[in-house]
Amino acid sequence: MPSTPVPPRSEIKPEHTWNAASVFASDAAWEAELKSVLAKLSELDKYRGHLSGGAATLAGARVLIDELILRAGKVYVYANMAHQVDTTNQAASKMYSRALGLFGQVAAAAAFFDPELLAIGQAKLQQWLRDEPRLADMGHYVDDLFRRHAHVRSAEVEELLGLLTDPFQSVMTTAGVLTDADFKFRPAKASDGRETPVTQGNIDELLAETDREARRTAWESYNDAYLAFKNTLANNLATSVKQNVFNMRARRHRSTLEAALFANNIPVDVFHNLIRTYRANLPTWHRYWRIRRKALGLETLHPYDIWAPLTADKPRIPYKQSVDWICDGLAPLGKDYVRVVRKACLEDRWVDVYPNQGKAGGAFSSGRPGTPPFILMSYDDTIFSLSTLAHELGHSMHSYLTWQTQPILYGEYSMFVAEVASNFHQAMVRAHLLKQQADPAFQISLIEEAIANFHRYFFVMPTLARFELETHARMERGEGLTADDMNALMADLFAEAYGGEVHVDRERVGITWATFGHLYVDYYVFQYATGISGAHALAHRLLSGVPDAAMDYLNFLKAGGSLYPLEALKLAGVDLTTPHAVEAAFNVLSGMVDKLEALLGR
Numbered sequence: 182m183p184s185t186p187v188p189p190r191s192e193i194k195p196e197h198t199w200n201a202a203s204v205f206a207s208d209a210a211w212e213a214e215l216k217s218v219l220a221k222l223s224e225l226d227k228y229r230g231h232l233s234g235g236a237a238t239l240a241g242a243r244v245l246i247d248e249l250i251l252r253a254g255k256v257y258v259y260a261n262m263a264h265q266v267d268t269t270n271q272a273a274s275k276m277y278s279r280a281l282g283l284f285g286q287v288a289a290a291a292a293f294f295d296p297e298l299l300a301i302g303q304a305k306l307q308q309w310l311r312d313e314p315r316l317a318d319m320g321h322y323v324d325d326l327f328r329r330h331a332h333v334r335s336a337e338v339e340e341l342l343g344l345l346t347d348p349f350q351s352v353m354t355t356a357g358v359l360t361d362a363d364f365k366f367r368p369a370k371a372s373d374g375r376e377t378p379v380t381q382g383n384i385d386e387l388l389a390e391t392d393r394e395a396r397r398t399a400w401e402s403y404n405d406a407y408l409a410f411k412n413t414l415a416n417n418l419a420t421s422v423k424q425n426v427f428n429m430r431a432r433r434h435r436s437t438l439e440a441a442l443f444a445n446n447i448p449v450d451v452f453h454n455l456i457r458t459y460r461a462n463l464p465t466w467h468r469y470w471r472i473r474r475k476a477l478g479l480e481t482l483h484p485y486d487i488w489a490p491l492t493a494d495k496p497r498i499p500y501k502q503s504v505d506w507i508c509d510g511l512a513p514l515g516k517d518y519v520r521v522v523r524k525a526c527l528e529d530r531w532v533d534v535y536p537n538q539g540k541a542g543g544a545f546s547s548g549r550p551g552t553p554p555f556i557l558m559s560y561d562d563t564i565f566s567l568s569t570l571a572h573e574l575g576h577s578m579h580s581y582l583t584w585q586t587q588p589i590l591y592g593e594y595s596m597f598v599a600e601v602a603s604n605f606h607q608a609m610v611r612a613h614l615l616k617q618q619a620d621p622a623f624q625i626s627l628i629e630e631a632i633a634n635f636h637r638y639f640f641v642m643p644t645l646a647r648f649e650l651e652t653h654a655r656m657e658r659g660e661g662l663t664a665d666d667m668n669a670l671m672a673d674l675f676a677e678a679y680g681g682e683v684h685v686d687r688e689r690v691g692i693t694w695a696t697f698g699h700l701y702v703d704y705y706v707f708q709y710a711t712g713i714s715g716a717h718a719l720a721h722r723l724l725s726g727v728p729d730a731a732m733d734y735l736n737f738l739k740a741g742g743s744l745y746p747l748e749a750l751k752l753a754g755v756d757l758t759t760p761h762a763v764e765a766a767f768n769v770l771s772g773m774v775d776k777l778e779a780l781l782g783r
């Protein structure tokens with residue numbers, strides 16, 4: 182594939198870069214602030230050990246801690262962005278590690294706060310919250326603290342558990358080091374004999390090649406490298422599962438699932454409901470595989486045909502055009518919302534738009550109260566870039582409205598609600614473009630983008646979640662977990678999900694678990710599927726004209742971390758304990774499959 186050379190950072194026009202000066206005027210100003218925050222840490226000494234002294238003392242400590250967190254956050258954002266936009270910049274990378282250090286020091290200096298609150302006791306605290314206006318908004322924080330306390334052990338046990346966090350991390354890094362640094366892949370070989378090296382960085386691109394031989398050889402090479410180390414990788418993942426079982430027992434939970442969901446106060450029914458509804462709707466996926474197979478003119482669809490392009494006629498979408506379309510799609514949320522988005526993208530420089538040498542890959546939204554919620558991406562004029570921009574803007578608007586509304590205490594929200602806001606943007610923009618852009622080639626590209634997204638988050642992720650549930654259940658029962666056990670389980674789960682419409686090479690499909698580092702964070706991936714579900718249920722609510730749907734949605738964004746995730750989502754109008762949201766996402770997917778079938782049948 183011909184590709185234009187990536188320019189050095191110095192050649193990127195300032196208007197396409199993040200607005201560093203909106204955080205600090207200069208590196209010198211950043212340096213001065215870092216030192217000033219460090220110097221102020223000692224002011225916490227007068228509060229440490231004295232919070233039980235009364236509501237006024239507690240309020241004083243809270244105000245000081247909020248200030249320190251706010252200021253350290255700005256120091257962190259400035260350094261993090263400088264580092265991410267050019268990871269080869271040594272000065273920025275040094276600033277980044279110093280900022281991380283500062284954050285750690287603030288956290289350590291403020292660590293007395295929660296244990297002292299617990300020692301004061303819930304009844305007395307609640308009285309203080311009523312008496313002292315500077316504490317009035319702490320109700321949810323206190324409630325959550327005492328809720329979690331039910332699974333906190335003695336100080337001595339807690340100290341040991343804390344010390345285990347770092348050594349327990351190594352299994353995840355070991356997998357990363359092995360597969361990112363040490364793996365060598367056979368080159369992919371196209372039908373004309375042309376060879377392309379396979380890397381972690383280009384595998385997705387190779388799997389989307391038009392040449393089937395290139396796709397097949399890339400897919401086989403990729404999975405074969407993992408298969409060659411299946412025993413090591415399986416042992417490593419089994420160790421991670423054992424650690425989760427250990428943590429569950431240490432914290433007195435009934436299952437690893439319950440232990441993992443406890444942090445966000447999410448009932449296990451939400452997980453089971455997702456899986457149940459997902460399985461019941463698998464025929465929608467089976468129908469899609471059939472349509473895809475016919476469109477590609479294949480006798481048998483293989484996993485390496487899942488990303489094969491269905492049209493050669495791809496739209497080119499310049500950045501400004503994307504911004505316009507995203508704003509049009511978000512219009513139902515109201516003029517104020519859209520004005521903020523447009524200005525963020527075109528004037529306020531929230532977005533570091535284009536790729537440059539040394540820029541971190543992927544895309545993310547990142548910021549802290551007191552800074553804009555910046556976005557880093559590598560915009561490349563494709564419909565995938567448009568969708569990525571819409572997604573990250575969903576995160577950024579969530580942060581923006583949270584930080585405008587909530588105190589620092591509730592400035593962070595969980596991944597469980599985060600992926601609703603980001604996917605909601607994508608759902609709204611796709612629905613708008615499907616209606617507005619009549620060109621069939623454009624529509625096919627749009628549906629391809631949407632279904633590729635659904636495939637990852639609404640097909641692969643729930644399948645991995647089922648794998649996770651079963652591997653943990655076996656470990657909880659004291660059964661072993663070998664590479665062959667894992668591969669057989671994964672192959673069975675994919676065979677059910679493919680429904681006979683996609684060929685299952687049991688070894689190469691069975692090793693899929695090893696290719697997702699996400700599995701080292703227990704019960705993480707299901708949240709992508711609940712996120713996409715909640716998002717489509719809420720988009721449907723807005724697009725079908727439910728009264729106050731826009732206001733409800735904005736109230737959800739503004740809630741930030743001031744409510745438990747399920748409560749915040751109920752504010753928006755969706756209840757993830759019922760099958761409704763998952764069904765809503767399947768309805769949208771099913772509608773797209775219908776439309777694709779009609780477009781391809783022309």
Ligand SMILES: [Zn+2]
Pocket residue numbers: 572576599600603
């Ligand atoms: Zn996201």
